[in-house]
Amino acid sequence: MITRLLVANRGEIARRVFRTCRALGISTVAVFSDADADAPHVAEADLAVRLPGTRPADTYLDADRLLAACRVSGADAVHPGYGFLSESAEFAREVLAAGLVWVGPPPEAIAAMGVKIGAKRRMAEAGVPVLPSLDLAAPEEFPLLVKASAGGGGRGMRVVRGPGELAGAVESARREAAAAFGDGTVFAEPLLEQARHVEVQVLADRHGTVWALGERECSVQRRHQKVIEECPSPGISEATRSLLYEAAVRAARTIGYVGAGTVEFLVKGDRVAFLEMNTRLQVEHPVTELVHGVDLVRLQLEVAEGAALPAAPPPPAGWAVEARLYAEDGEHVPQAGVLRRFEIPGDVRVDAGVESGSVVSPHYDALLAKVVAHGATRAEAVRKLVSALRRARLHGLTTNRDLLVNILTNREFVAGDTHTGFLDPDGPVRASAAATGTPAEAGSAAGAGPAAGQAGLAAALAVAALNRSRARVLPGLPAGWRNVRSQPRTLRFEETGEVTYDPLPEGVTVAAAEPYRVVLEHDGLRRTYEIAHYPGSVCVDHADGHAELTPVPRLPEPAEHVVPGSLLAPMPGNVLRVEVEPGDRVVKGQAVLVLEAMKMEHRITAPADGVVAAVQVEKGRQVDAGAVLVIIQEGDS
DSSP states (O other), X not given: OOOEEEESSOHHHHHHHXXXXXXXXXXXXXXXXXXXXXXXXXXXXXXXEEOOSSSGGGTTTOHHHHHHHHHHHTOOEEEOOSSTTTTOHHHHHHHHHTTOEEOSOOHHHHHHHHSHHHHHHHHHHTTOOBOOOBOSSSOSSSSEEEEETTOOTTTTOEEEOSHHHHHHHHHHHHHXXXXXXXXOOXXXXXXXXXXXXXXXXXXXXXXXXXXXXXXXXXXXXXTTEEEEEEESOTTOOHHHHHHHHHHHHHHHHHTTOOEEEEEEEEEETTEEEEEEEEOSOOTTHHHHHHHHTOOHHHHHHHHHTTOOOOSSOOOOOSEEEEEEEEBBOTTOOBOOEEEOEEEOOSSOEEEESOOTTEXXXXXSOOEEEEEEEEESSHHHHHHHHHHHHHHOEEXXXXXXXXXXXXXXXXXXXXXXXXXXXXXXXXXXXXXXXHHTTOOBTTBOOTTOSHHXXXXXXXXXXXXXXXXXXXXXXXXXXOTTOOSSOOSOEEEEETTTEEEEEESOOTTEEEEEEETTEEEEEETTEEEEEEEEEETTEEEEEETTEEEEEOBOOSSOOOOOOOOTTEEEOSSSEEEEEEOOOTTOEEOTTOEEEEEEETTEXXXXXXXXXXXXXXXXXXXXXXXXXXXXEEEEXXXXX
């Protein structure tokens, strides 16, 4: 029997496991890096052990330190969560060798699926349908997909559409795979375009029972990372569903699987092809839990203790949809800093690694939370999720909230017509446009519409009201009072420019103008704006979305001069590669430098044709956000 469980992970998955442990009366142990010392998962555990340092390699990926944490805390079991060492057969062996309970599959099963090249071969021998592997030296068909053999999560994957792209894609994929997984081995297979990405949740005990616990649709992705998941899939036939379940169970039985895992497939029409098996709990497991009425973490713990599963899994009921909420800007660049306010209302489940006031670190993944809605029908679940996202209070960091709303309200998504190219530049929703609030084809973004246009006015009125509430001289007079008005009252924001709030725009009346709440009426329609004030910013929330505005001081402090043509680091990171030298001619869009941050490579490109005037950094250097990386002089000289 498990009495004290250490979760060898962080963030929302650690909190998720702790929640089930509390319900079962199991004592919990958190581990934390220096960057996570004040994180919610640390506070929620019964005991916590520091892993000195910030880099994953020195903390959450250090098996010796994790086992030492078990010894000092008295833990008798380890749950690996997902990511980090969750799919390390060697770590599983070390946990078992230390006499601890491993809440995961046998090390042999992890090893069997840990290398994709070998896993594909084994699945093919077992009769599971697979895509053919292509010769990287001379592939016979394009487009193809280069994939890392030793990992997942979209890292080490590159789409190649012609021979000229192959060498660079292979080199880049190998480099990213080596950095992420310690193994730069890659392989290639045909790119099955506009296919669905469908995965089957499996659960197996030590007594021979294997469940196929429904399927999940995970087709809406960008950069091969999932954004929206749902259960069940809206676009497969019952015959295809049966084929998927049979193949998933066969895959699990072939490797002697025990515990919770996921078998992933590409589906196009009636064609099914094995992608990989994730020998752990998946990020998107909540949609399965809500539809099937189970607690997968509880089942994991019970199986680890030797319990037998019932002969058949519980039947599905209703529909569940999950949205992954990331701290990232409109170009998908991860954001780090203080999340000043984090509130998501409504009839939704929120699995979050953060709370109001949390610091989002540049050292780890930028996922803030998974927001999940369940309903009797798909339409009901989607409606609940859209409502919760639109009404969420997310202050301090830019997020992908608008992108999520744009996806969920898009005509093709609503019809269930999704595929892995859904967020491609020529797909139904352009990921970069949607992330910045541009309306999708068949639904407005969270920040679009008349309400968003009046957000600046509401912010200006609230700032004026706040300033007046703090007045010590003649506090009873209205703000900006004059015997004879000399000029309009305005406030300038970096995002909107100058906003005139006295006199009001034609047709607009003010029902209330308080420091934290403004009510405006326009064309007979009244809207309420909730206002939050922070140093250097004003956040405006309304029924249709959110705006974060930066007031421009009337008497600004002298700013540090930046040389024209300077390319600045969009985030803290490590300089992975410098691809230009002073004097080089570059063209618009050409990569000049590659940063590594939050487990991803980020290309810094030339904004225009020109000549490299200076390179301010070198390979291996750690840079802060806003640091000058390269200076490009536009033109021919």
